[in-house]
Amino acid sequence: MSQETQDSTDVSAAIDGELRLLDPAVRLSRSIAETLLDREFVEVGASGRRWTYEEMLAALPELEGGGGDSGGGPRFEPSGMGGVLLAPGIVHLTYETVFDGRRARRSSLWRRRDGETAWRMYYHQATPVPAGD
Secondary structure (H helix, E strand, O other), rough: OHHHHHHHHHHHHHHHHHHHHHHHHHHHOOOHHHHHHHEEEEOOOOOEEEEHHHHHHHHHHHHHOOOOOOHHHOEEEEEEHHHHHEEOOOEEEEEEEEEEEEEEEEEEEEEEEOOOOOEEEEEEEEEEOOOOO
């Protein structure tokens, strides 16, 4: 496999994981979320709150965008998602979401540790987009 193909495969794997974490059914399942978040995970949310791995796993079912398909509530609508392989085992993703009329710019770092096949979200930050921007 060429390096360019491997880079593309790694970015695609991170994008797949990111999209899964936006899925309400995944947000309701701690066991699935555990497979997608790195044990050293940290998030700085759009509210400015800092979240750790355990805090996020405990809160994820109750956070916006949860509730499963039957909940009928608003869902995250991602757009413009793209990424780049920064170094072996590190992918940086950027994109925007709309949730219940509010926009946010998002940035995530995904990590695959030596000897592992799974990509896991290591860091995430969401920044609100001012109305009219």
